[in-house]
Amino acid sequence: MDTKLGDYVIVHELLHFSVPNHGKLWKMLMRAHLGEWEKLEKRLNGMGLLHLADSSSTLHE
Numbered sequence: 001m002d003t004k005l006g007d008y009v010i011v012h013e014l015l016h017f018s019v020p021n022h023g024k025l026w027k028m029l030m031r032a033h034l035g036e037w038e039k040l041e042k043r044l045n046g047m048g049l050l051h052l053a054d055s056s057s058t059l060h061e
Helices: 002-017 023-033 037-044 050-054
Strands: none
Touching: 023 037, 023 050, 037 050
């Protein structure tokens, strides 16, 4: 896996220690840490890996 995609998964999950959902605050923090994180999300989705990156966090929503 590309390092940037790995960073996306790690930051995504670590943010859930502070923010239990994917609301405005979570998105703002993703942008602060990763810049245009949506592009990384699209790449993961295209690889069929997005559900893996997001599966544990959906329990918090």
